[in-house]
Amino acid sequence: MTTQGSRPTGDVVVQKYGGSSLATVSQVRQVADRVGALARSGRRVVVVVSAQGDTTDELVGRAEAVNPRPAGHELDQLLATGETASAALMAMALQRGGLAATALSGARSGVLATGPHGAGVIVAVDTDQLRTLLDAGRTVVLAGFQGVTAEGDIITLGRGGSDTTAVAVAAELRSGHCEIYSDVPGVFTADPRVVPDARLMPDIDIDVMTEMAFAGARVMHARAVELAALYDVDILVGRSTATRTGTRIHRRDGNDMLEDRTAVSAVVHDADIARITLRTHDTPDPSADVFRFLAKESIPADMTTVSSAPDGGFSLGFTVRRSHAADVGRSFSDLMAPRPHGVEVEDQVAKVSIVGQGLLSRPEYASRMLASLVGSGISARSLTASQLRVSVTVPRSDAVRAVGLLHSEFGLGAEAGAVPASLTPRP
Amino acid sequence: MTTQGSRPTGDVVVQKYGGSSLATVSQVRQVADRVGALARSGRRVVVVVSAQGDTTDELVGRAEAVNPRPAGHELDQLLATGETASAALMAMALQRGGLAATALSGARSGVLATGPHGAGVIVAVDTDQLRTLLDAGRTVVLAGFQGVTAEGDIITLGRGGSDTTAVAVAAELRSGHCEIYSDVPGVFTADPRVVPDARLMPDIDIDVMTEMAFAGARVMHARAVELAALYDVDILVGRSTATRTGTRIHRRDGNDMLEDRTAVSAVVHDADIARITLRTHDTPDPSADVFRFLAKESIPADMTTVSSAPDGGFSLGFTVRRSHAADVGRSFSDLMAPRPHGVEVEDQVAKVSIVGQGLLSRPEYASRMLASLVGSGISARSLTASQLRVSVTVPRSDAVRAVGLLHSEFGLGAEAGAVPASLTPRP
Known part of the structure; x- marks a missing residue:
């Protein structure tokens, strides 16, 4: 993404509202009331909306009924109509409250995108029209989740893409701040449906949040957090019915870190994954081909492990979204033929991760994680570790239990403080 | 509208499918099967689709729930998403059948439009992309009912606008022919729900059809027929489940006329109207102001009558869609103030028309029409006549009876032939 324009727009607030906050007429009106109050207080507001309620799922269902493998x-x-309609309705609701408001579809929003259909990447946001409308005192409602290619085609950004739209618009408008509202009150130390004493975090470092999102925390889209980190956009994640409470996601400096009592911030699990392992023998290393394929198809892979044995045996493993597993497995068999190889698809696994800071600087975290799981009879089939995250795959049926164990092991619950405060701030 | 391009495209078929023919997945597939068979026979096909089933009404309902007076x-x-989604689904269904198919939304279709929102007028169709896709062997599915302005905004063409889209595309592609499919088998001598012995007409003169459509025949949109007349596009109107049967709407020459046994072709009624009468005294003639207002708001008026009395009294009356009546009445009171005036809105009337050829050449048609109604105790409150149509307003509660009376009076039923064959062809 490149940034354009130079006029200062520090007084612009970009707010994104998720589909669950817009499912009914009364919800649309409630959000319009919030936005209206903010606009009347003198702020210039850009609202990014998702499709209402389950609209996207319904549209996918209609597509699949007509053609199980529709062209992108x-x-x-089809899918872009969900957010386009939602933006129109939100602007109407704002107009009803007496506000000057304009809805823009993806084709008109200035969000320029590229990449394969269904997995578009924002290239830039042409903010000229946006600034003109804002300067004219209008509140602008953008259809999230979609952009337009250089050829004029609509391209969607993949699930959660509306978060990315909001952050990209905030970045290009240089507002430095973006608010993401949904039915979730903020970022928790673990999924509160799984761990009853999970705590809402008032703030979290943006790099840690990137890892959390990638590890499966559903509160925010991973790409959106990465983009925010890259362009120094602070994010507030909160409930659409609350005001300015929730979790602040921002770049924490050393002084903030002093207040932390542990380097592990949260436990995240993701049951919607499969692990794929490719094994070959006595052939050229296929890694480059494999990653070229994944990049071309825009399939994000996580927990990549590569190993080669002295006897020439080679194995390459990673996790993908479960919906991608069969396709990837099949494509790899094609890719490798006629070389001798085996492709294993494990689709009864889940990914469980601890996220935090300096996790590799203190190797005890990975070992405590494994010891805790093994001690409770849960086998970790694969492990990857970085400074910000340690992830393991476990049998899917053990995932919930694993999250509870680790949340307690690292003292993340309401009774936090069990972990020795032996940590020093990052330099 | 201006025509562009010059390559011959006589082998292109433009087919339009109405919302009732696309309401369910199985209907979408049935239509796709038809289109697929045609494409495989070697024809190049452009499909124009309406929104599925009651989608447009549902979207209007959602808009009104959020804001009773949404901005255009x-x-x-919002409304354009209905046809855009429908086009995507139809293209997917065609792809499932192995056909190369591309869906284009209004923003991409090349249909250039202008005018007020909700009542756009097609200015031109930029067929470059359409021709490129057709030349590449692709079947193209266009979202009907919508065009794009010079500024890039989506504008809808008003109810029935998908018919207009189809005819405009056929005209600009110089295909000379357009097929309009819905759940109606064709054009009848009267509404068969009202007149049991109404006959399906195998063909009808295009000028007569223009009058029929304007008089309230719902089978085709009036503007679409006018456009077809202007650009010499033949139309076939039929059921989406039948093949090449229905009513052919085309310019009939004198020889065809010889076969007619009566100049009255059909009886048409429209209960969705109101009559507005403006009365003033001793003021400048307000007609120009009134028609300027109607043109600006794109409100079609019919059955215009103007009368002025020697004492300076002036009255101007016309019919409009019932949904426009209150607005028009109110606007006229504003327009006339502070001059003394009265505005009467009759919203319990219906329009009943006979359509055919040479109706004024033989004044007995109007007089027989009135005599027949009066003889059955039905009062005609206003009357306008042209060569192609004589219309009266009657109390709405008498409309159905009036249609039956006139259908029988002019011998249009299955027992046709009662009217003397005294007619000569047009020169």
Whole structure:
């Protein structure tokens, strides 16, 4: 993404509202009331909306009923109508409250995107029209989740893409701040449906949040957090019915770190994954081919492990979204043929991760994690570790239990403080 | 509208499918099967689709729930999603059948439009992309009912606008022919729900059809027929489940006329109207102001009558869609103030018309029409006549009876032939 324009727009607030906050007429009106109050207080507001309620799922269902494997161009045209309609309705609701408001579809929003259909990447946001409308005193409502290619085609950004739209618009408008509202009150130390004493975190470092999102925390889209980190956009994640409470996601400096009592911030699990392992023998290393394929298809892979044995045996493993597993497995068999190889698809696994800071600087975290799981009879099949995250795959049926164990092991619950405060701030 | 391009495209078929023919997945597939068979026979096909089933009504309902008076820009953005989604689904269904198919939304279709939101007028169709896709062997599915302004905004063409889209595309592609499919088998001598012995007409003169459509025949949109007349596009109107049967709407020459046994072709009624009468005294003639207002608001008026009395009294009356009546009445009171005036809105009337050829050449048609109604105790409150149509307003409660009377009076039923064959062809 490149930034354009130079006029200062520090007084612009970009707010994104998720589909669950817009499912009914009364919800649309409630959000319009919030936005209206903010606009009347003198702020210039850009609202990014998702499709209402379950609209996207319904549209996918209609597409699949007509054609189980629809072309991306047509599927994107269909799905984009969800957010386009939602933006129109939100602008109408704002107009009803007496506000000057304009809805823009993806084709008109200035969000320029590229990449395969269904997994578009924002290239830039042409903010000229946006600034003109804001300067004219209008509140602008953008259809999230979609952009327009250089050829004029609509392309969708993949699930959660509306978060990315909001952050990209905030970045290009140089507002430095973006608010993401949904039915979730903020970022928790673990999924509160799984761990009853999970705590809401008032703030979290943006790099840690990137890892959390990638590890499966559903509160925010991973790409959106990465973009925010890259362009120094602070994010507030909160409930659409609350005001300015929730979790602040920002770049924490050393002084903030002093207040932390542990380097492990949260436990995240993701049951919607499969692990794929490719094994070959006595052939050229296929890694480059494999990653080229994944990049071309825009399939994000996590927990990559590569190993080669002295006897020439080679194995390459990673996790993907479960919906991608069968396709990837099949494509790899094609890719490797006629070389001798085996492709293993494990689709009864889940990913469980601890996220935090300096996790590799203190190797006890990975070992405590494994010891805790093994001590309770849960086998970790694969492990990857970085400074910000340690992830393991476990049998899916053990995932919930694993999250509870680790949340307690690292003292993340309401009774936090059990972990020795032996940590020093980052330099 | 201006025509562009010059390559011959006589082998292109433009087919339009109405919302009732696309309401369910199985209907979408049935239509796709038809289109697929045609494409495989070697024809190049452009399909124009309406929104599925009651989608447009549902979207209007959602808009009204959020804002009873939404801005046109936002309402158009919302409504256009119906046809855009429908086009995507139809293209997917065609792809499932192995056909190369591309869906285009209004923003991409090349249909250039202008005018107020909700009542756009097609200015031109930029067929470059359409021709490129057709030349590449692709079947193209266009979202009907919508066009794009020079500024890039989506504008809808008003109810029935998908018919207009189809005819405009056929005209600009110089295909000379357009097929309009819905759940109606064709054009009848009267509404068969009202007149049991109404006959399906195998063909009808296009000028007569223009009058029929304007008089309230719902089978085709009046503007679409006018456009077809202007650009010499033949139309076939039929059921989406039948093949090449229905009513052919085309310019009939004198020889065809010889076969007619009566100049009255059909009886048409329209209960969705109101009559507005403006009365003033001793003021400048307000007609120009009134028609300027109607043109600006794109409100079609019919059955215009103007009368002025020697004492300076002046009255101007016309019919409009019932949904426009209250607005028009109120606007006229504003327009006339502070001059003394009265505005009468009759909203319990219906329009009943006979359509055919040479109706004024033989004044007995109007007099037989009135005599027949009066003889059955039905009062005609106003009357306008042209060569192609004589219309009266009657109390709405008498409309159905009036249609039956006139259908029988002019011998249009299955027992046709009662009217003397005294007619000569047009020169």
